[in-house]
Amino acid sequence: MKRYIKKIGKLNKWQYLISGLTGSLGKINRCPGCNAVSNIKVDKKFFHVLHACQDCGLLFRHPKETKQQMDKFYQTEYSEPGLTTELPAQEELARLLKTEFAGSPKDFHYHINILRALGIGDGAKILDFGANWGYTTYQLCKAGFDAQGFEPSRTRAEFGKNLGLEISTQIPQVEGAFDAVYSCHVLEHVPNPEQTIRDQLRLVRSGGMVLAHTPNGSLAARKADPEAFHLRWGKVHSVLLNDEFLKRGFGQLKHYIASDDNPEELRKWSQKKSKVGDVSGSGLFFVLVRP
Ligand SMILES: [Zn+2]
Known part of the structure; x- marks a missing residue:
């Protein structure tokens, strides 16, 4: 079975490579965010090229999949080693719940400290956007937040029941219903990050926050470590956000x-004044406050 899965993985790699050649033929290279055609080439991997949109600043791969192809990819094919897409066996889940995920790759206590540093307190309504199988939603609830999960993959959302969670496969529609919307390594997987962030902002109340962790596509990060940057985009990450795009x-x-999400630094931030720190690291963290 394992060998078969490996074979399928290899086949998909070839399909992806070939789609790079055939997918770019006759296709206008438009930004998936703002639809602009004014782009500059930033990086290349065989037939796939990473472009920077000159209008909105988003980095995106060309050719790219359609929204339907992306949906299918995340429902059926997306795989990363470890607990991101592999669902834990019952025994492992029991152990994770018993230890409250301590020391596991899905230990979100640090992220909870970030929320607290931003003044998001007990009972705050939080939407875990891209909740996967529920490990973050679960830990947020345990920490005293009123957390709810949204996950488009039906299999993973369904698995949340094993953690006592009702994870929705649809984005909640109630405007201003949440104190915060948090997404951890989700925005680099969506077809149009600008639209997704606008949807997230609509869901938070006035004064509420949209926060996210995402791989860093900022120029400073590219200059600081070109090799790491080259590995940061491709088949799985078809877009990269950066400081320019956000600004x-x-x-x-x-x-x-x-790049730094240090809770101590966040505690010092007044939220009345915008702050852009060093963005040369591998990750990008941002907070947007709804007026
Ligand atoms: Zn654009």
């Missing part, structure tokens, strides 16, 4: 943008 699209909102 151009959401700069009118109070914001915090940095």
